[in-house]
Amino acid sequence: MRIVKNNENIIILKGDTEKANYKTQSIVEYSNNPFIESLPDIFSEDDVIDRFSVTPRIEEEDKNREANLRYHIIKRAKNFVQPLPVHFKVERRLSTLIRRGYLARNPIDKSYLQRIRILNEIRDEGVYDNALIEGRMSNIRSTADSMAIIGISGIGKTTAIERLLLMYPQIIKHEEYKDENFSRTQVVWLKVDCPYDGSLSTLCKSFFKAIDDLLGTRYLEKFGYANRVTSTMMLHMTSLASIYGIGVLVIDEIQHLLNAKNDMEEMLNFFVTLSNTVGIPTVLIGTSKAQKIFKGNFRQARRAASEGAVMWDRMCKESDKWNFFLETLWDFQCLKENMALTDPIRNAFYDECQGITAVAVNLFILAQERALSEEKEKITVEILRDTAKEDLHMIQPMIKALRNNNMVEVMKYEDISINLDDISVNYKRDIELVGRLEDVFKERKNTIELKRRNIVENLVMDLSSIGIFDKLNNTEIKKIAEKIAGKLPVDEDYNLIKTMTIKSAMELNEKKKIDKNIKESKEDKKQNDGLLALYEIATKNKEHPYEVLKRKGHIKNPVDEFLMAK
Incomplete structure (x- = not known):
């Protein structure tokens, strides 16, 4: 059983911290609410395309470099993120969840303080009970909804939700609202993983640790020690979620609930209480195994996804989405001979990845590496087949089950199965949107702004993966990258830009270490005096x-x- 200890380093998604900048609202019910007015304006489809996309840079000269260097350049395709129709659907729902969840939690409304007062009273009583909370808050409305995202492994659910969350600041600092003192810390979103053992106790501890990492608090030490009763931790978690005005709580890997011996229904009830009573919107993300949770006899399971479930299936071979994805990915070849995307190659490629995006990207990268090692300098059908057979042999049984549409075999691999009857997609809308995406991508592909943004995205990912900047977070690395990339022409050699960025990051990292040592030295001296x-x-x-x-x-x-x- 995995236990979150006080000193354990839980990896959490971190976004930007901003000072509140209040904006005039286009929708009347969103006005006079500082938690909503401080959010970015509602994103248009163009905004989503701009902010969501990550396009690796593969220059023509890269293709003529030494093979040992190109092994590294090929890996840039790992960063490839492209918006598809399903991403727009999730973005719209997420945008609505956050804003509508704040309607009944307006921090300048007396009901907000009343809600927190009741939660504090229940917390002090030390007894967590869903019915008790619902009863005590029956006269306080909730406008929060919940949503589930269910799909096969490797399809891009987690990547998508993380990219969409990062379009919003994570922490907003409020100081003054309409000439009145208004000191608040607002956590717009928080994403944690469901524990592997499905333990509610471990989930609470992960929540405390995530808040501690973001705000510099010590809630895990205070509320999450080993012998703390789970119900008490749930009370503290609920109270903190309200105090910090969490806009949406995202729980990933919810299929792990199936590993819980007793906690599954209790945890589902907890999620329902968070949204329906306490007013915190929730998003539950899981593989196809999670369908068992939502199709069981648990009444609360259906309420845990009041906004319904986004059923995220693999892309079909004949779909415009798949063709658009493959054609865009194909531009990132780093071999001397740029192989055209012929029908035999299209057929072989789909045959070996079955429309699963993560498998497609890995197959594309590994096939190029094989071509380099065999000194063939081009992707062929034979290389694709050999790569899938040898380098992706671990997933061949799953791919074969999907290829043959053998439902008996597919059900053995629940992570990749999905109930097609549950998928309701507006195909006409998707086709129109894919066509528009293609036009926009062609139009913007060579714009300076997009190139510079892509350079910054790639720099942040490359520098973060190095793992030597222990005093810098992604926001600080991004600011350095933006500063360096903004000074140089977009056609400047990427490796030169990367070298300069690493140098600046190392200098800032070292400065922060020195500053910390000086501060500690002063504190020691102060104590000695x-x-x-x-x-x-x-x-x-x-x-x-x-x-x-x-x-x-x-x-x-x-x-x-x-x-x-x-």
Whole structure:
């Protein structure tokens, strides 16, 4: 059983921290609510395309470099992220979830303070009960909804939701609203993984640790120690989620609930209470195994996805989405002979990845590496087949089951199965959107702004993966990358830009270390100069501490004070 310890480093998704900048709202019910007004404007489809996309840079000269260098350049395709119709669907729902969830949690409304007061009272009583909370808050409305995203492994659910969350600042600092003092810390979104054992206790501890990492607090130490009762931790988690105005809580890997012995229904009830009663919107993400949770006899499971489930299936071979994805990916070849995307290659490629995006990207990269090692300098059908057979042999049974549409075999691999009857997609809308995406990509592919943004994205990913900047977060690395990339032409050699960025990052990282050491040294000196140090001097010199304190000016002369008194 995995236990979150006080000193354990949980990897969490971190976004930007901003000072509140209040905006005029186009929708009337969103006005006069600082939590909503401080959010970015509602994103248009163009905004999503701009912010969501990550396009690796493969220059023509890269294709003529030495093979040992191109092994590294080929890996840039790992960063490839392309918007598809399903991403727009999820973005719209996420945008609505966050804003509507804040309607009934307006921090300048008395009901907001009333909600927190009730939660604090229940927390002090120390008994967590869903019915009790619902009863105590029956007169306080909730506008929060919940959503589930269910899809096969490797299809891009986690990547998509993380990219969409990062379009929003994660933490917003409020100081003044409409000329009134308004000191608040707003956490717009928080993403944690469901524990592998499905334990509610471990989930609470992960939540505390995530808040601690973001805000520098010590809630895990305070509320999550080993012998803490789970129900008490749930109360503290619920209270903190309200205090910090969490806009949406995203729980990934919910299929792990199936590993829970007793906690599955309790955790589902907890999620329902968070959204329906406490007012915190939730997004549950899981593989196709998670369908068992939502199709069981648990009444709460259906309520845990009040906005319904986005069923995320693999792309069909004949679909415009797949063709658009493959054609865009194919541009990132780094071999001397740029192989055209012929029908035999299209057929072989789909045959070996079955429309699963993660498999497609890995197959594309590994096929190029094989071509380099065999000195063939082009992707062929034979290389694709050999790569899939040898380098991706671990997933061949799953791919074969999908290829043959053998449902008996497919059900053995629940992570890749999905119930097609549950998928309701507006295909006409998808086709129109794919066509528009193609036009936009062609139009913007060579624009300076897009190139520069892609350079920054790639720099952040490359520098973060190095793992040597222990004092810098992704936001700080991004600012350095933007500064360096903004000074240089977009056609400048990427490796030169990367070298300059690494140098600047190393300098800032070292400066932060020095600053920290200086601060700690000052604190130590301050402690050494304090009253305790004077006491030690008195003891050493066999004097009474009173005399030393008086001599150092910490105690006034009582006679002088008496004579000065009027």
